[in-house]
Structures are given as structure tokens and as C-alpha cells.
Amino acid sequence: MWDTRYANCNGSLASENTEIAVNIGGVKQVLYADVLNCYPDTRLAELAKHSSDGASDLSELCDDYDARKGEFYFDRDPNIFKCITELYYYGEVHMKKGICPMCFKKEMEFWGVDVDYLDECCRRRLNEVEGELAEIAEKVSAIVNGDENPSASMGKRCQLFLWKLMEKPESSVLARANAILSFLFILLSTVVMCVDTLPELHVYDEGGHEDPTLEYIEIVCIVWFTVEYVLRLASAPNKVRFAFSFMNMVDFLAIMPFYLVLILTHQGTAVTELASVQQAVHALHVMHLARIFKLARHSIGLQMLMHALKSSLKELAMLTVHMGMGIFLFSAVGYAVEQSHPDTLFTSIPQSFWWAIITMTTVGYGDIYPKTTLGRCNTAVSFLCGLITIMLPVHLIMTKFVFLYSKQRLLDIATKHELELLALRSKEKHMARRQKARKPIGPAASVWGGASRVPPSDTYIQLLQDGGRGPPIQICNHN
């Protein structure tokens, strides 16, 4: 079978059939050089080439060579190697179940097998894990980035302190207190906004003046929000990115209407007539709503919801399209059917849109309802269809949300441990360096110092010193 494969890829059956004995971590295997040569970039193919050439630099390729048996020894995992040899026989690599994809990837790199040879089904798993790792790295870098930089100037340190105080409630007690206070202010301002609309509270005294308490509270809240926003802006390392991030837009929208109203009432009366100013003020009142969204800063669940909605725009579009179709269809049918009734509530198709929405979402206010038998049948069908059209995309969004939510918790754990790991490694590095300085060639000077006395070979990976995993460690090195 191999011969036929070999014939396919090389075409010269008659070439020498050298056997190469390899010992992978204790598991011995005999491979044929011509089979290996199908993929000349791989380590084994190079080995085959060099061994036939009789070149001397074999030690670069393998860890040990037993001249007696002619056996090449590799200090690698035999299980993964078995998967990788599949490449030479079948042209594609599959991950064995249970092996961590990252581990597998590293092993593939060692054997010089390109990741592209990994089959699609297994590549997906790899991508998933890589994405996860990237997220963790991002989180870690977000946390580690803020770490003290002793060389910074006084102003920079002040800025950093403020930034931490404002943006990272978990960093200190003060920051936490600040977050709680901010949260309370948001709640208070929201309550004030609601209560303000109660007609009973708008009592005018004899002078025609309102009770100013609510207004004072409102002003205090706005001042707090403003101070907060300005401080954040001042301490932000990147002003432009800060100004355009979603949460800060919300913050800005929450305070902006107040000042606009202030300006309008003071200046606007002079420029335009009173009625239009009043209208504008009323319109701006709606924008007070933005302060509710400020809550999202304090709730991971809400952020998750936003993430889920953002990442499931497709599903939301599907929902809208389905709903729209249903609404059009059923309102038209309902309108047509109900025309036979003399005092029908379905006066027009746009009028019956409302009915369709209320029916399809199973709310059913009862302000519009069908009166003919056919109309009622139509209602039953539209209710069923509505249920299905809503529930299908909702389920998709829901799963996404649950996935995100559980992943969030997973990532939190991972980030925590990653940070611990970072601290441990940097400490060990530090220790190793110090001990090395004290006695240059100390046998087993430290945990990782022991690695320094082995001559670096191919398998020698700078063990845990530059980790190999990208972002977090790099950050570690920066510091």
C-alpha cells in the first residue's frame, strides 16, 4: 500500500527503499525513506535525506543516535507521533481524541508538519482553543498592562492611579467604593427621572414655583457624572479610543442633554421662540434614558447580553425578517377576512399591523380582535406562526448567550490562574537570575536554572522562560 502511495507522489518505484528506524520516546518504528520523502519539508524527510547522505549534522535533527542499531531517538510523545505519521500514509493529519489541540499544534511544528495538513474537522477545534487563548491573553494583558512602571513620571503615575480608580473596581478598596457610589448615583438619577414625571409631584406654590428638591438631586447627579466623565477622559491613556468606546458614548449622552437644556433655556429664548425651545427640551428629556445604560458598566450580565446581541446580529435580522413577513401576511389576511363584518376593528392594513404584532408575540391586549369565524381561525394560525418565528431565533440567541456566559466564567478562572502563573514564573526567573549571579555554574541551582547546564538541542525549548505562548508572556517580558 505504501508503495502505491509512494508511486503516486514520486513516480519512481525503483529508488532505494531505505529503512529508517526511529525511537519516539520509547516506541520504536521503522519508516521508509521514500515514503517520508513525499513531504520533503518535514523533519523526518530531512532525517531520511541526511542519513542517506551520511551527513554529520544529524544531532540537530534528532536527540540521540544509536549507531549500533542505526536508530534515531526522539524525545517526544509517541502518541502524537503516531497521529502525525498518518500524514505520510494518508496525506492528512487527524488529532487523536483527548489530546489538547495546542499541544498537538506544537508537536506538529516540531515535526515540521504544516498546520494546514490538519484535517478540517480537527482544525476547528484548534481554532476554538486558539481563540479562547487569545481572549485570555487579551484579558491578562489588560490587567497586566496597568501594572506599575517605576520609570514613569509623577504625572503619569497620577494618571495611572486615576485610571485604575475609575476603570478597575477590583484593583483597590477605594476603586470599589467609587464604583458602588457611582452605581448608587445612577440608580438615584433614574429614580428621580421616573418620579419627576408623576403629575402629583408637580405642585406649584403660590409664586408659581415648583418644589426644587428633585431638581437639586438631578443637578448633583449630573455633576457627579460630569466629574466622573472628565476624570476618566483625563486619565485615559488613549483619548480618541476612549471617546468613541460604547460605554463612554453612553456616559456622554447621559450628561449632554442637561447642559444642552441649560444652554437652550438661557440662550435659546433670545434666538428662537419659546415653543420650539420647549419642544427641544422635551425631546432631550428622552435622552435622559441613556443613564439607564450606564448600569451596564457595572453588570457583567448586561455586557454579556450586549455581546450576545452583537454577535448574533444575523439571528436578530432573521427574527426581524420573519416577524415582518408574518406581520404583513397575517395583517393582510386579517384585514381581508374581517371586511365582511360591519363594525370591524380592522380599519386598514397598517392598523392591523398592530394587531398582528400583539397577537404574534402572544401579548393580546384585546383592543383589536377579530369578530368573524375566519378571522379567528386566522388569529389562531398567526399566533402559532408567531410563536415559532420568534422562538427559533430566540433560541439561537439564547444558546449564544448561555455559551458566552459560561465561557465568561471559564475565562475568568483561566485569567486568574494565568496571572498566578505569570507571577510565579517571573519570580522564578528572578530567583534563577539572582542565583546564577551568585554562583555561575551551580548544579540544580534553581528549578529552571537546571536547564542551563544542558546543551541546547532541538527539543530544548526555553523552558518556561519565554514560555512560547505569545501575548501574556511577552507582556511579562516587557515588564
Place this chain on the structure above:
Amino acid sequence: MYKMDKPSSGMSKVGTRSTASLPPDPVDIIRRMSCCRRVRLNVGGLPHEVLWRTLDRLPRTRLGKLRDCKTHEALMDICDDYNLEDNEYFFDRHPGAFTSILNFYRTGKLHMMEEMCALSFSQELDYWGVDEIYLESCCQARYHQKKEQMNEELRREADTLKDREGEEFDNTCCSEKRKKLWDLLEKPGSSVAAKILAIISILFIVLSTIALSLNTLPELQEIDEFGQSTDNPQLAHVEAVCIAWFTMEYLLRFLSAPNKWKFFKGPLNVIDLLAILPYYVTIFLTESNKSVLQFQNVRRVVQIFRIMRILRILKLARHSTGLQSLGFTLRRSYNELGLLILFLAMGIMIFSSLVFFAEKDEDDTKFKSIPASFWWATITMTTVGYGDIYPKTLLGKIVGGLCCIAGVLVIALPIPIIVNNFSEFYKEQKRQEKAIKRREALERAKRNGSIISMNIRDAFSRGAELLDVVVMEKGEKPQDNHLSPSRWKWSSKRDPSDTSSNRSFNPEQGSPSKARASSPQRLNAQKLEEMYNQMTKTQSQPNLNTKDRSSSRAGGRRDEIELGTLPGQRNDALGGRETVVDMKSLSSIDSYISCATDFQENPRFPYSPAGGLSFPEGSRFSHSLGMGFSARVSANPSLQTTMEHGSMLTPPCSAAKPLDTEGPHQQGVNLVKTRSLRVNYRGCGESSPASGLLSDSSAPSDRSLLSPEVSIYTTASSRTPPKTPEGVALTPTVFTFHDASISRYIDADTDDEEHLRDSCPSDHLLGGLGAKPHLNSGYQGGTNHLEAAQRLLGQNCLFPLGSTPSGSHENHLVLDASGRCKGERSRPKTFDEGL
């Protein structure tokens, strides 16, 4: 070939002359290690080959230390077996996890096999000395989540177990009856009567709820003198009966509860109380305020309490696992519930303000303010839609439509998380029920003694902290190794070479094994070996005995006793084993005691009432108590009761009990007492076999290879005949001597507990030791070189024979005794008593 198997590892040091078990020279080890760049690791049968320098990358781990091992002991400390010839090292661990760990050495990345159990993986990491913090991020999250989950499950299981164990009924009045009542009321699964009771209880709850709702029907109500409607008299009777039942139930439960405060706090019992209290409060209020009942506020209070009666529907939760799971789920997923409420609140807030701004300019609008439109938003978002308020403007309708869809979305999102929690919890509850059943079955099996070895293995796999405890307790063990039956067995095997056998008795020989105490794994293995040896010994013994006894005249009678002794010994071994298991697994004195009593009650040992063997059994029992919990012996009253319990079951053991409990602290006075006691029971228990023993003494030379019991009797008899030629008269002497030796031994030991334990192999073992050197000395014409062994033996057996002194012996004895002042002090007393 230097390959050696585990059992001989301890002995190989001992028999230094036998080349077969000679430990390899350190130089040899180093040479072998350095000759090859690679090393072979065999983990659980799976061979691996790895470069030495790969292992050197983590020098502080187990594998990293392997290279630095220079001696046999150090090697055995790290691996379970090795073969220098092939440069192969064997580890008796799970091979699956090891591949991941070896990859850590190779690549510097610690990954975890996906299907691996997190707990077992963490144990493997502990064993190999790799910190779990090195796990790569991709596997770490999964690992920690799984581990947390497992830990939580285990903790809960432990909690329920503790709850169940907490139901220990103390020895106040009629605990038996209370326990029965408790079972009847609290555990519907325990008996048919309890089940029936539960069903009746459910019926009463349903009945009372129906009555409560019927009461509010206007047709069934009656008008009282104040023009207010009151309860229907028939329904009031039903109500009274139901309440009476509930009250009775509650009171009975309360009375039978083992822990009153905990019972009072329990959520289900709070519900019960809330179900009955309103009734009594209502009665109290109406009776005390009859004159002022027309006042509105009193009536209102009464009304509120009447409504609170509906709480009794929650009583159903007691009878439904599903309802309880629901409660637990809600408690556990408060995070998600909070999320749901937050979503809803935000949605309501946003949409009500929006609809307010959209609708407020409409004439006669119902959206008068934002708080007023909260109601509309709630009803719309939950898609209830009463239709009392609905938007009329186009803008309002758009907002309304959005509100409907957002409501569906927002409510649907956190629900699956809660549902997931519920189903998980429900599954777990079911699993736990099964686990409890399994545990009960296991306990029953353990009691029957069929799966003891499995338990030991279980205990091995427990956490490191438990192992530490064991190590501490085991640390003392090597000191008395020279007395342990396993040693004796080994020495008897090597009997031909006298010196080696003697050396095995040397207390110093315990030290190598003590040195190895640092590795719990090894210690356990050693313990296991010992037990195994003990077991094999007890099994091999009868053959010897019966064969030998077949020629004796009083054969029938003695055979019976020998048979009796055998199970006694096995019992001994069992007792020891149980001790180990329990100390490891639970390390709780309660459970230990229960176990010990179990073993006393054990029906598998029908011979235990027989005098001769109940003594070792009893002493073992009490000794093991002393060993494990010496400090607690006096402090724990329940221990005392169990001991009494044990003695009640095995009456002859009563003699052993005072000896062991009061121990060597009050030697002088106590000794006399115990001895006299012992003599009595010995006398009555074995008077006739003793004569048989005497007759056996005709062939003393054969006895050297015999079982220990035989040898002690032979020794005793061979010496005593000149003094008391008549068999019957001899009996008390023999046993007094024998007894004295034991008590002397106990006296002689200044560090009490461990040596108290040493007395446990008691009669036969010590006797066996005693017998042999004696015979040896006979062979070699008094030139005795038994040295350290004799130190013990002399105290045990030779002292009473001081009346017929043979010079060299005497010398040895005196020397030894002077080394042990206590022994000296008490010697004259026992001596006199014995004779």
C-alpha cells in the same frame, strides 16, 4: 541482576550475606545511570524512553530527583522498582496521566488529556511533584472548573454524610425509641409504616388546603354577630383536626430530633412551624380580644394570619424531591435570577419611559407618568397583555411592538441557565441517593469483612493530608517492627542461618524502614505487606499445628482450641486492618469505634467467646484504640462505653480491658489486679488444654519450627515440670507466667502507647519469639549471642524462669533489665506473683 521485588526490599538490607538480595552499590548505580543518555520509565506497564537531560529540566520533581539518587534507598524512595541492567525504572501509577506529565518535561507545556478525571489528574500531579499551576491556559480552565465541581460534590456528599452521622443519639433517655420515632417521621423510605405515615401527612395537607379555599366561598360562609363573615363550622372542624395532626407531627419530630437547635433551624421545619402557628395566633387573638373584635385593626391582623395559613402548602416540599431541588436551585442560581430581574427591570424602565414620552401628549392617555407605565411595560414584556393600558399613537405602538419582542428575548435568556442548574442539581440529587445506598452496602460488606483490601486501596488514593496523618501514625511503627509478625515470619524462613534470623529481631533493623517513612506511598506498601504477611502466617499456621497435634494424645480438645486461635488471629489482623482503614478514611473516633465494635460483634468469628483467643482480640482492640487516639482515651466518654460494649460481647476480654485502658501508668497496683483477673479466666478457659500442652512438651525440639503458641507452651512446660509435676497443678503457673510476661513487658516500656500496642501480638507472637532463642541456646550450650533480641525476649519469657537460672541467661537478662529501669522495678513483684 539487581531487580528486586517489593516484599524483599526491606529484608534485603537485613540479609546482607545473601547475594541475591544485595542492594546495588552506589558506585554501581551511578555508573549505570551515567552510562546511558536515556532512561526507560515504565509507568503502570507502559514503557517510555526519555533522555536524562529532559528529566533534569525539572530537578525538583520526582523524575528530576531520580538522577540524583545514589543509593538503593533513595531510588526505592522515588520509584517502586528498578532494573539497573536495563536502566529501567518502574512506577506503579496511572499511565494515561503520565504521558501528559512526561510531555511537560519534553515541551515545557503541561496539557491534560480531555477525558481524564480532574481529581485523579491532580493526584497524579501531586505524586510526580508537578504543580498544577503549570497547566496551560487552554486546559487550565477546564481542569479547574471540573475540579471545583468535583470538590463541591464531594463536599456536599460529606455534608450529607455528616448529617447522617450527626444523627447519633446520645445516651439520654430512651434513645432507641427516639431513633425509631425519628426514622419513622423523617425517613419515609425506612419502613412501610413510615411510608404510610408520609402518605397520611400528605393527605392532611391537601385536605386542609382544600378546606382553606372552600372557606372563602361566599355560599359556605356564615355571618357572625358583627355582620362579618366567619368560617363555616364544619370546615372549622376539619381545620382543627388538620392543625392537631400537624402540631402532633411537629412536636413528635421535635422530641425525637437528635439536635434540637439544628432541627429548629431547618428550613422545612420552619415551614412546618409557620403552617401551624397562624392558627394558634388567630385563636389567641380572637379569644383575648373578643370584646374588641369589632375594631378594624384587630380584624385585619386576624385576617393576615388567616392568609398565612396558606403557607402549609409548602409542607408538601418535604415529600417531594423535585420541590426541594427547585428550592435549592433557586438558592444556588441567585446570580442568574438576579440577572433575569436586572434585565426585566432595565427593559421595563426603558420601555415605560419611551412609551411615556410617546404617549403623554395623547388625550385621556393612561400613561400619566413613568411609574404608571411600569405596569404596562411589565404586562407587555411578560406577554401577559391584559389590555387595560395600551398605546394608541403610532410611536407608542412601535415602542409596544419592540417591547414585546424584547420581553420575549430578555426573559428567555437567563432561563436556560437556571434550568440547567435545576437539571444538574436534580441529577446530582438522584446520584447522591444512589451513592448513599452504595455506601451503605459497602459498609455492610466491610462489616462482613469481604472487601477490606479494597478499602485499603481506597484509602491509599485519598488526599495527601490524610496520608500525612497516616505517616505520623506509621512513623512509630518501625520501632516495634521487630515484634511484628511479618518479621518473625521472615526470620523463621531464614532459620538455617542463625545470625540473619537474630538480626531480624534487632530493633535497629527497624530503622531502614523508618528512614523510608518520608514516602507515604512506600509506607503504605509496607503496611500492606505486613498485613499480608500476617494473613499468610495465620493461614499457614494451622497446617503446622494440626499436623503436629495429630500425634498428641489430647488431640481433639486441643485442635479445637487451635482452630479457635486461628480465627482469633485472623481477627487480629482484621482488627489492625480496620484500624488503618478507618484512620485513613475518616480519622474520626466515632466511626472508628463503631467499626471496632462491629468487628467485635462480627458473626464471622464465632470463636471469639472462647477464652484463649478473646484475649488477644480484646487487647488488639483496645491497643489500637490506644495507638490511634491515645490522647483521647480518657477524654472521650463514648469510647468507654464502646469498650464496655465490647467486653459485654466477649466476656473473657474483661481482663484485658482494664489492663489496656489504665495502661502502664499505674503499674504496680494495677498489675496485681489484672493478673489475678487474667489468671482466673485463663484458668477456667484453658485448664484442660493446658494439660495437653504439657504432654506435648515431650518433643520440644520439634517445636522450634512450630507456631508461636505451641512454642510458648512448650517453653513454659519444658521448664516447669521439675517444680510442678502434675498437669492440673501446673495450669495456673503456666498462665500466670505467661501473663506476667505480658504485663512485665508493658511495665518495662516507658513510652507507653506504642508498646502497649506491642503487647497485642501478645501470647503467641511474643511466646514464639521467646521460645526460639531458648531452644537456640539449648543447642549452642549457653553461649548465647542473641543480644538485642534477647532484651525483649528475656523480659517476656525468661524472667519467670529465674527460679531455674542458667548462668549465661541470667547475665543477659540482668544487663537488659538494668537498661530498662522500669522493668527492673516491677520485676520482683511480677516475679513473686507469678510463682
